[in-house]
Amino acid sequence: xxxxxxxxxxxxxxxxxxxxxxxxxxxxxxxxxxxxxxxxxxxxxxxxxxxxxxxxxxxxxxxxxxxxxxxxxxxxxxxxxxxxxxxx
Amino acid sequence: xxxxxxxxxxxxxxxxxxxxxxxxxxxxxxxxxxxxxxxxxxxxxxxxxxxxxxxxxxxxxxxxxxxxxxxxxxxxxxxxxxxxxxxxxxxxxxxxxxxxxxxxxxxxxxxxxxxxxxxxxxxxxxxxxxxxxxxxxxxxxxxxxxxxxxxxxxxxxxx
Numbered sequence: 652x653x654x655x656x657x658x659x660x661x662x663x664x665x666x667x668x669x670x671x672x673x674x675x676x677x678x679x680x681x682x683x684x685x686x687x688x689x690x691x692x693x694x695x696x697x698x699x700x701x702x703x704x705x706x707x708x709x710x711x712x713x714x715x716x717x718x719x720x721x722x723x724x725x726x727x728x729x730x731x732x733x734x735x736x737x738x739x
Numbered sequence: 740x741x742x743x744x745x746x747x748x749x750x751x752x753x754x755x756x757x758x759x760x761x762x763x764x765x766x767x768x769x770x771x772x773x774x775x776x777x778x779x780x781x782x783x784x785x786x787x788x789x790x791x792x793x794x795x796x797x798x799x800x801x802x803x804x805x806x807x808x809x810x811x812x813x814x815x816x817x818x819x820x821x822x823x824x825x826x827x828x829x830x831x832x833x834x835x836x837x838x839x840x841x842x843x844x845x846x847x848x849x850x851x852x853x854x855x856x857x858x859x860x861x862x863x864x865x866x867x868x869x870x871x872x873x874x875x876x877x878x879x880x881x882x883x884x885x886x887x888x889x890x891x892x893x894x895x896x897x898x
Contacts, residue, residue: 695848695850695851696847696848696850697835697838698835698838698848698860698861698863699838699839699844699845699846699847699848699859699860699861700771700772700838700848700859700860700861700863701771701772701848701853701855701859702770702771702772702773702774702776704774704776705770705771705776705860705863705867706771706860706863708776709770709776709777709862709863709866709867709870710833710835710861710862710863713824713832713833713866714832714833716820716866716870717820717821717824717833719778720816720817720820720870720873720874723873723874723877724813724817724873724877726877726881727813727877727880727881730880730881730884730885731880731884733888734884734885734887734888734891736891
């Protein structure tokens with residue numbers, strides 16, 4: 652009984668995945684692309700940097716990078732606390 | 740002495756670690772022109788520290804890699820990053836106030852595909868350097884602390 656329920660659920664899941672895969676858009680053609688177009692057209696003029704990825708990481712979305720730096724700092728804090736006896 | 744690896748590994752490490760560190764700083768400094776940036780360049784430079792620790796053991800690199808100095812560098816990088824985020828507070832947090840201003844890192848970029856000018860990007864190169872220092876020092880502290888910790892664990896297991 653349990654196995655048959657599992658088999659039916661698996662069939663539904665696989666069918667759902669196949670249908671969803673056929674409904675996917677092509678790679679590089681998102682539905683909403685205003686933001687991407689804005690970055691590509693204006694990033695060089697607004698920030699003066701040639702690497703658009705870096706302009707997004709360090710300028711447009713600097714908060715995200717601040718969070719990443721904080722994560723690394725917290726990791727160092729945690730490791731230093733964990734190995735505090737050994738590091739003496 | 741017993742933590743060191745063989746003479747071949749030591750010789751190759753001595754030849755190569757400087758180049759790895761210089762390449763890491765190159766990736767950091769050219770973060771606004773070429774692929775890479777602070778995180779990637781810092782990780783490359785920290786991999787040289789990992790190479791040194793693996794080759795010479797954590798006692799052998801004691802004079803070269805000091806945990807206190809690395810900790811100071813890490814905090815300095817983070818403070819520099821947040822400070823330059825606050826300097827743009829006249830408009831918004833993280834505003835790029837130095838871009839296209841004509842001063843330090845203030846040249847305008849040529850629109851389109853071009854090799855690039857190092858003196859562009861506003862606060863982006865400075866933030867790259869800050870994050871790069873933070874990452875290389877943080878990973879260095881992690882490597883040094885964990886190598887010391889693993890030695891202690893081995894001692895406990897053997898006793």
